[in-house]
Amino acid sequence: MQNITPFHVAIPVHNLDECRTFYREVLECEEGRSAEHWVDFNLFGHQLVIHYKPKSEEDLHTNPVDGKNVPVPHYGVVLPWDTFQSFSKTLEEKGIDFVIEPYIRFKGEPGEQATMFFLDPAGNALEFKAFKDMGQLFAK
Secondary structure, three states: OOOOOOOEEEEEEOOHHHHHHHHHHHOOOEEEEEEOOEEEEEEOOEEEEEEEOOOOOOOOEEEEEOOEEEEEOEEEEEEOHHHHHHHHHHHHHOOOOEEEEEEEEOOOOOOOEEEEEEEOOOOOEEEEEEEOOHHHOOOO
16 A cells, blocks of 8 residues: 555534534544634544534435445544554543444455444544554455
8 A cells, every 4th residue: 555645624513612622622633723714633644624614404314334324424534453442442431422333344354344433513424444454445
């Protein structure tokens, strides 16, 4: 796998202060630049920006995957296996309400991975995952 460069993603939030606290204190992201309507964060080396957008009444959409209802859209980071394990335990200790609790997919098969889904305070879905063998990230 080639060297990975940081991605940039900007997401809408209807309560900038509440989400700012969530990303800084719950997910322990370092805060970067900010202005009245947006805040940058370091999300495991990637640039996440929360932007204020008035709340809409859209329902959470899901697609069935592995017998679970996976929220769409979602974003997140593929973490090293040990980092995923400690991060998921930290989130459990902080009382995160998981949409899909941490579990192992494809156990013993190509692409074996740990995954979990949860929502931020604005209802944005996050997925964090880890591969037992990072070389299997794109395995068929």
